[in-house]
Amino acid sequence: MKKIYMDHMAVNPLHPEVLDAMLPYLKENYGNPMSLYEYGIKAREAVENARALTADLINAQAKEIIFTASGAESNNFALKGIAFALQNKGKHIIVSKVEHHSILNSARFLEKQGFAVTYLPVDNDGLVNPEAVKKAITDETILISIIHASPEIGTIQPIAEIGRIAKEHKIMFHTDGVASVGNIPVDVQSLNVDLMTFTAHQFYGPKGAAALYVKQGTRIVPLIYGGIQEGGRRAGTENVPAIVGMGKAAEITRKDLQKRIDHITPLRDEIISSALKLDKVILTGHAEKRLPGHASFVVEYIEGEAMLMMLAIKGIFSASGSACSSKALKSSPVLISIGIPVHLAQGSVVFSIGEGTTQEDINFFKETFPAVISRLREISPYSEGWENTEDSTCTVKK
Amino acid sequence: MYSEKVMDHFTNPRNVGVMDDADGIGEEGNPVCGDAMKIFIKVKDDVITDIKFQTFGCASAIAVSSMVTEVAKGMTIDEAMKVTKQSLADALDGLPPQKMHCSNLGADALHKAIKDYRNKQGK
Numbered sequence: 001m002k003k004i005y006m007d008h009m010a011v012n013p014l015h016p017e018v019l020d021a022m023l024p025y026l027k028e029n030y031g032n033p034m035s036l037y038e039y040g041i042k043a044r045e046a047v048e049n050a051r052a053l054t055a056d057l058i059n060a061q062a063k064e065i066i067f068t069a070s071g072a073e074s075n076n077f078a079l080k081g082i083a084f085a086l087q088n089k090g091k092h093i094i095v096s097k098v099e100h101h102s103i104l105n106s107a108r109f110l111e112k113q114g115f116a117v118t119y120l121p122v123d124n125d126g127l128v129n130p131e132a133v134k135k136a137i138t139d140e141t142i143l144i145s146i147i148h149a150s151p152e153i154g155t156i157q158p159i160a161e162i163g164r165i166a167k168e169h170k171i172m173f174h175t176d177g178v179a180s181v182g183n184i185p186v187d188v189q190s191l192n193v194d195l196m197t198f199t200a201h202q203f204y205g206p207k208g209a210a211a212l213y214v215k216q217g218t219r220i221v222p223l224i225y226g227g228i229q230e231g232g233r234r235a236g237t238e239n240v241p242a243i244v245g246m247g248k249a250a251e252i253t254r255k256d257l258q259k260r261i262d263h264i265t266p267l268r269d270e271i272i273s274s275a276l277k278l279d280k281v282i283l284t285g286h287a288e289k290r291l292p293g294h295a296s297f298v299v300e301y302i303e304g305e306a307m308l309m310m311l312a313i314k315g316i317f318s319a320s321g322s323a324c325s326s327k328a329l330k331s332s333p334v335l336i337s338i339g340i341p342v343h344l345a346q347g348s349v350v351f352s353i354g355e356g357t358t359q360e361d362i363n364f365f366k367e368t369f370p371a372v373i374s375r376l377r378e379i380s381p382y383s384e385g386w387e388n389t390e391d392s393t394c395t396v397k398k
Numbered sequence: 399m400y401s402e403k404v405m406d407h408f409t410n411p412r413n414v415g416v417m418d419d420a421d422g423i424g425e426e427g428n429p430v431c432g433d434a435m436k437i438f439i440k441v442k443d444d445v446i447t448d449i450k451f452q453t454f455g456c457a458s459a460i461a462v463s464s465m466v467t468e469v470a471k472g473m474t475i476d477e478a479m480k481v482t483k484q485s486l487a488d489a490l491d492g493l494p495p496q497k498m499h500c501s502n503l504g505a506d507a508l509h510k511a512i513k514d515y516r517n518k519q520g521k
Contacts, residue, residue: 303432305456306408309400313409323432324456324501331432343429346454379414379460381436381452386429 004316004361008202008293009151009179009352014245015204021248022206025241033238034227043240050247054211057203057250058177058196059187066212066230067243071178072102073223074197074212075145077234078174079106081220082143082195083115086172090140096120096128097337098155099147100176104333107145116140125286126155126338130162137165143172148180148196152321152334152350153285154294156180163192172218178202178210182253183291184261194218200242204355205249209242260355264293267362271295271351274366278373284335284348293354298340299347301383302376307349310372316365321348343386400457401491407461412468415450422515426507433459433500437467437507441515444474451507458493459501462486466504475512481505 005013025046031039033047052062068074083093095107097119107117118136122128128146137144144166149156159175166173174195180186181196182203188196195218199210214220214233226235253260272295275281280300299307304322311318319325321332323346335345351365377383400408417438427434433455440448449471453463465486470478483502487493493502 301454303455303459306460309408309457313405322456324459324497346429346432379411379452380454381434382429382454 001315002364004364005356006351006353006361006365007317007319008354009350010319011201011207012182012204012354013356014206015249015252017252018205018245018248022241022245025244029240031240033240034229043238046244047238047240050243050250053247053251053254055213057186057254058181058198058213059189060213061216063231064213064216066214066234067238067246068210068212068234069208069239069242070210071100071176071197071199074199074210075100075102075176076106077212077220077223078195078197079103079110079143079145080223082172082174082218083110083113084221085219086142087115090138090142091115092118092138092140092142094118094120094133094136094141094144096122096146096157098122098126098128098150098153098334099145100151100178103145103147103176120146122155122337124339125289126150126153126284126334127286127289128157128162130158130165133162134165137169137171141169141171143174145174145176147176148186148191149177149184149291150285150334151179151294151352152332153296153338154290155285156184156289156291159191159193166194167192179291182249182257183293185257188213188215195220200246200249203249203253206242206245208239209246211246256355261292263355264353264357267353267357267359268293268295270362271353271365275369278370281373282344284338284340291352293357294350294352296348296350298335298344299349299373300344301347301380301386302373303346304348306376307347307372310376311349311368314368314372316368319350319352321350322346399494400461403489403491404458404461404493407464407490408457411451411460411464413450413464413471414452416452417448417450420450420511422511422513422518424507424509424511424514426503426510427455427459429454431500432456433503435459435463435503435507437463437504437511439470439508439511439515441475444476446470446473446475446478451504453503455503456497456501458490458497459503461490462493462502462504463507465489466508470508475515478508479512481508 031043033044177198181198194215196213304320305325323331331345420438
């Protein structure tokens, strides 16, 4: 059976050239970059070369890149590292309601440590209003963190504009670029950011390789104490093969990005236009200001996990923000934040394509998706319309 | 994460549909919670002679719904009142722990349909 991977927001496949670049560092070049003899020197050179390539992808300097093990780590590092570094200046942080859990849960942790956090709402397209950011700023504000692009609804935020506001007020500005870096051109200079999270597996690099861009001269407190790796800001023996892979993936992405965008955008548009022809299917996120490979919907009268499972049986792999598809059994807070009622959020489905996606894949999708929807609607008691959807009546039993 | 039996009942659910002349109807759950089920029964001489369901929910919710109709068909209503969440999960070779309660509505919906039937009979 044909398998069509439409979940690139979860992870991208490893680029074959990236694997080739990594292999020597899993085999003969196994040295610890801290060692002073030739094995160590070779590993150190590989790490520093990867740092320069990774920096180039976002128009930063090599010394502004701190390698970490995940996007979640980088997000934790940015929030806690800046909060603790600047707590004598003030204890107020601004984030949006559509951040990744690694930002939201770090913010909640900081609230318990005595920081105040403003969670900015978004409009129905998922956009943060830069004016609302400006209004939320107080004398106590030390950090603003707004996600660059949403992996759930694809919406791309006006980061450059928010960055300009942060700069005017001399407040540190972080963006979570996990879903954007590698999918759209990202330049930390024109975006006016002081810190940015990004991860290699979003641009055909390996898992376990991520980075935090920290603008030169920014004070940040480490999350992980130990040795002097990463300039003393992130201790622990470097994951050399993963870092090498991230550098190689960044190098290829810098070269291929426009080609990838040109390939996936019309295919993505075809997914959206075909799905919106179906009855009671709604696009989530912004129609234009969205990631090029990203198509997300809510489908009325059926549930997302069942949709995802039935699509998977047919060979199409996708994602959902429905309560039943999450281990925590909670609907995606992002969908609720853009004003989707809870019963509609249950019908969430997300398709994210990549450079390997073909026209043939999209043709198969266009046949299969409507068939899956009608099959599940045949089983559903609501195919004639909703009933019993008062939001107050649900208590989740665990 | 799902057993083969769950996947079988999800992909080929038994007894899907509505019944215009049902003797009892049971509803359980709510779309806000993510799972909701309707069950229709036909009863003759205290035996469930026909049964249909409609379900909004995840794969396991649909599989449990299908299984409860298969199990209950031919049972007396007293026997059917003894069908439990656990017995349905067991019949499906188990459910993932987080799905055990939220999507396991089949027994409750069946019991409600039987109560509806008894109310209508004035029993």
